[in-house]
Amino acid sequence: MKRLILIIMLGLVALPTAAVELIEFDSPEQEQRFRELATELRCLVCQNQSLADSDAGLAKDLRDEVLRLMREGLSDEEIKTYLAARYGDFVLYRPPVKPATWALWFGPFVLLLIAVAALLYTIRRRSTAEELVADPDQKELDRRIEEEQP
Amino acid sequence: MNRLILILPLVGFLALSGLLYSGIGKDPSVLPSALIDRPAPDFAVPELLEPTRTVGKADWLGKPYLLNVWASWCGACQIEHQVITDIAQSGVVPVYGLNWKDERSEALRWLDHFGNPYAAIAHDPENEVGIDFGVYGAPETFLIDAQGHVRFKHVGPLTEKILNEQIIPILNEVGGG
Numbered sequence: 001m002k003r004l005i006l007i008i009m010l011g012l013v014a015l016p017t018a019a020v021e022l023i024e025f026d027s028p029e030q031e032q033r034f035r036e037l038a039t040e041l042r043c044l045v046c047q048n049q050s051l052a053d054s055d056a057g058l059a060k061d062l063r064d065e066v067l068r069l070m071r072e073g074l075s076d077e078e079i080k081t082y083l084a085a086r087y088g089d090f091v092l093y094r095p096p097v098k099p100a101t102w103a104l105w106f107g108p109f110v111l112l113l114i115a116v117a118a119l120l121y122t123i124r125r126r127s128t129a130e131e132l133v134a135d136p137d138q139k140e141l142d143r144r145i146e147e148e149q150p
Numbered sequence: 151m152n153r154l155i156l157i158l159p160l161v162g163f164l165a166l167s168g169l170l171y172s173g174i175g176k177d178p179s180v181l182p183s184a185l186i187d188r189p190a191p192d193f194a195v196p197e198l199l200e201p202t203r204t205v206g207k208a209d210w211l212g213k214p215y216l217l218n219v220w221a222s223w224c225g226a227c228q229i230e231h232q233v234i235t236d237i238a239q240s241g242v243v244p245v246y247g248l249n250w251k252d253e254r255s256e257a258l259r260w261l262d263h264f265g266n267p268y269a270a271i272a273h274d275p276e277n278e279v280g281i282d283f284g285v286y287g288a289p290e291t292f293l294i295d296a297q298g299h300v301r302f303k304h305v306g307p308l309t310e311k312i313l314n315e316q317i318i319p320i321l322n323e324v325g326g327g
Contacts, residue, residue: 044181044286044287045286045287047178047179057251058277058286058287061251061276061277061280061281062281065281084184085184086184086185086191086281086282086283086284087181087184087284087286088181088182088183088184088284089184090181118158121155
């Protein structure tokens, strides 16, 4: 008996504490869609949480709004557009690709290209330097030739 | 050519420093409004003091105005209350209120206590108007021009500095006041 009580109490401790309140969903598919959408949208008050995680009052309002729009038959894209038109792209965890976000989307690849170019340049320079080391006079000669060329 | 490549890291460092320096002093919780230069959302909701009367965008067209989002639970709203009152009394621009996510009785008590500077107050207890305006906290203040377009939004308590340096120039530009 004691063991049973202990098991029940431990089970209570492990109750999920996610911020999603009790919502009556029309179908499991709708619930699944809602949960996926809520993790794609950012809570604006607590900026590092998604709508699904946040306990803030505004996040609850926005979750209700998302559900309402879903029931009206809007697609995921339409719901995101609806919220972005009001709260800006910030509400989307995946910002759209447009000139203002190019640096965000392509910046890392540009930096990678620069790094690879710098790496190749250094490797090539080192290997030529090593070849020349065998003949110090030749190296000096090369350096002078290079200096004379503009 | 070789020397140029030598200073590249320095150039990169300076560029990064500049980028990071430009971020100093910026409040990351202040988000730009998606509504700037776009029509303000249409709404018509009960007036807070006279709930039988509806107020909304259509009633306030024709002259630029400030729409101040406030609530009785909002501490920062008390901080800006004097500035809001001064603006309303000076007549520079009419100030309307949007009472946001608030109980009517609490809101009325707040107005009794601090004074009511607003020409009219739209009551939005369920955050219906707020969501359309992209409100994510109180206080927020919108400047809406005579044609009903949002021209400026300020997040956080309004100050005289923001009034003079940001709101008044826009008012002069749109021919309001």
